[in-house]
Amino acid sequence: MKIKVFHQLQHVWRRDSEVPREERINDVHVPGHILPPEDPPKSPLKVVSELESSNCNSNVPERAEWGSQFEFMLSCLSFAVGLGNIWRFPYLCYRNGGGAFLIPYALNIFLTGIPLFFMELSFGQFASKSPVAIWCISPLFQGIGLSMFLISFGVGLYYNVIVAWALYYFGATLSSLFDDDLPWVTCSNWWNTKGCQELHDVSRNMTGKVPENYDSAAQEYFTRNVLELSPGLEDLGGMRWQLVFCLFLAWAIVFLVLYKGVKSLGKMVYFTSLFPYFILTLLLIKGLSLHGAMDGIWFYIKPDFSKLLEVQCWADAAIQIFFSLGPCWGALITLSSYNKFSNNCFRDAIVIGMANCATSFFAGFVVFSFVGFMAYELQKPVSEVVASGPGLAFVVYPEAVSLLPGSKIWALLFFLMLLALGFGTQFSILETVTSIVVDAWPKRWGKANHQVVLGCACTTGFVLGLCMVTRGGMYILQLLDNHAGTFSALITGVCEVVVLAWIYGVDRFLGDIQIMFQWNTKTKAYKLFHCFWKTMWRFVTPMLLLLILVATWAGYKPMTYDKYVYPMWANGLGWVVSFISVAAIPLVMLSKIITTPGPLSERISKLIKPDSNWGPLNEGDYQNAQDGWEENGFLEGKEMIDMSKDEGNTLLNSLDAVC
Secondary structure (H helix, E strand, O other): OHHHHHHHHHHHHHHHOOOOHHHHOOOOOOOOOOOOOOOOOOOOOOOOOOOHHHOOOOOOOOOOOOOOHHHHHHHHHHHHOOHHHHHOHHHHHHHOOHHHHHHHHHHHHHHHHHHHHHHHHHHHHHHOOOOOHHHHHOHHHOHHHHHHHHHHHHHHHHHHHHHHHHHHHHHHHHHHHHOOOOOOOOOOOOOOOOOEEOHHHHHOOOOOOOOOOOEEHHHHHHHHHHOOOOOOOOOOOOEOHHHHHHHHHHHHHHHHHHOOOHHHHHHHHHHHHHHHHHHHHHHHHHHHOOOOHHHHHHHHHOOOHHHHHOHHHHHHHHHHHHHHHOOOOOHHHHHHOOOOOOOOHHHHHHHHHHHHHHHHHHHHHHHHHHHHHHHHHHOOOHHHOOOOOHHHHHHHHHHHHHOOOOHHHHHHHHHHHHHHHHHHHHHHHHHHHHHHHHHOOOHHHOOOOHHHHHHHHHHHHHHHHHHHHEOOHHHHHHHHHHHOOOHHHHHHHHHHHHHHHHHOOHHHHHHHHHHHHOOOOOOHHHHHHHHHHHHHHHHHHHHHHHHHHHHHHHOOOOOEEOOEEOOHHHHHHHHHHHHHHHHHHHHHHHHHHHHOOOOHHHHHHHHOOOOOOOOOOOHHHHHHHHHHHHHHOOHHHHHOOOOOHHHHHHHHHHHHHHO
C-alpha cells in the first residue's frame, strides 16, 4: 500500500511540476496530497537526462485514437503491403525454386517477421508515444528512435519519387483516352530510336523469327521519355519538369491526407488498403483468360527443392520478410501508439503478418499470368520476359496491358493500384516522421503544431527529392533504395530487440503486454505464451537478424543499373547513407553519458533504467500499469532504486501519516 500511494503522489507531482505553485495550492488530487515546500528538495525520482527529447510525457498533448480498430488494422496492412509485394516477391519466388521458396518464407514469417511486428505493436501501444519519445524506457538508447526517424525519412524521399512516376503514367493514360494508342505502344515518337520495335509487330510476326536484341517501345518510353536517362551518375543533367510537377503533386496529396493526422489517415486507408485487392482480383481473372497464362503460373509455382540447399534462397526469404513487414522504420510503433490501451495487438500482428504474405503470393499469380501471356506473344521462354523492380511495374506490365482489348481501361486500373499501394506506405512513413518531431518538440519553444510540422516535412521532402527527378535521378534513387533502409534497419532492429529483451527485460516486457490484455497469468495457455515469446525475443529473433545482416553483407555487390556500373565513390557514398542513421545510436549514447551528472558507472546504471515518465500516456492506464508492476515485482526496482535508506524511511513515514 505504501508503494502504491507513493506512486500516486509521485505521478501527481510529476504531472503538476510545470504548473505555478499558486495555481496548485488548492488543487488536491488525492486525499492528504502534500504540497511541496516553496523550494522543494530534489525529487526522490531522479531524472536520468537533461536533454529535452527524453521528457516523454511532460510535453506530449493528449493523443488521438483511431476511429475504430478496423482502421488501425487497415493502416498497418496499407503500410506493410506496398510496391515490393507486386514487383519483388514474385521474382524472388521464381528465382529461388518456385513453390519450394514458400518453405523458408513461411519459416521466416514466424521466426523474424511476426515476432518483430508483435514487439513493435506492443511497444507503441503500451506507451502511446512516437519512436523517439518512447525510448524513455531506456534513455541511453534513445538513438534507436532517432535512427528510425532517419530511416523513415530517407525511404520516404525516394518512395514518393516512384509514386510520382506512377502519377506520370496515370496522367499519360488519361490523356491517351483521346488518342488512338497508349503512348508506350508505338515507335513513331520523338524519343524513339531506330532500334525501337513495336510490341504489336513482334507479337504478330508470323515467320517465327523474333529479333534477339531490340528496344521495346515501352522500354524507350520509360528511359528516354519519362526519365530522359543520362549516361550515368556523373551527368545528372537538367530537371524533368513534368516529373517535378508530379513530385509536387505527390507531396501535396500526402500533406492533404495527413492534415488532420490519424483521423484523416484512418479514413483514407479504406481506399489504399482495400482497393489494390479489388484490382488484383480483376487482373487475375483477366490474366487467367489469356493464352500462355498457365505456363507463366506453373513457372512461378513449380517447386525446385534443390534450391533449398542454397544459402541465397534462405537469405532472400528472410530479407523479403523483414522489408515487406517494415519493422524498425518506426511506422509500426507510431501507428500502434494511437490504439486503445487494451487492444489485442497480438491478434493484429498475426492477422496482418499473414495477410501481407498471402498478398505477396496472390500477387505472384497475377504477375506471372501476364508474364506468361507476354512470353506466348513474343515466342520467348518465360525466364527471358520476367523482371523485377521498376522494370516490371513500368515496362513489362504496361507492355502486357497494351495487348489487351480495352487496354486503356486496364492501364488506368493498374496505375491506380500502384498509386494506392505507394501512397498507403508513404502516408504511414510521413505520419511517423511528423509524430516524432511533434512529440520531441522542446517545451521551451512552445507547443508544436501538427500541420506546421507536416508542412515542413513535406516541403523538405520535395526539395531534397528534386535531385531524383533530374535526368540522372534514377541513379540516385537506386543508391538510396539499396542503402537507406537495408543495413541500417537491420542493425537498428538488432539493437531494439536486445535492449527490450535483455536490458529492459523480456519478463517485464511480457508483463506489460499482460497488463494491457488483462490475461490470467496462472493459466497454462499464458505460461506457454510467455515461454514461447521469451525464447523468441531473447534468442531466436536477434540471432536470425544477425544472420540476415551477415548474409546481406556477404552478398553485397557493387551497384549497377542496367549496363551502368557505379563508380567506387558512389558505392562509398551508399555506405555513408547506410550508416548515417545508425551513427545516431552511439552519438546519442555519448551525449547522454556526458550530460548526466555523477560517476560513469552510476550514469550508465541510471540511463539504462526507465526514467520517471516511462509508462502509458493516459493517467488511468498509467495507474493500471503501476498496479501491474507492483504485482509483478517490478515497481520498486523502477521507481525507488535511487533513494537512500534515510530518504526511503522519511518518505514511508510521510505515507503512513497520509494513509
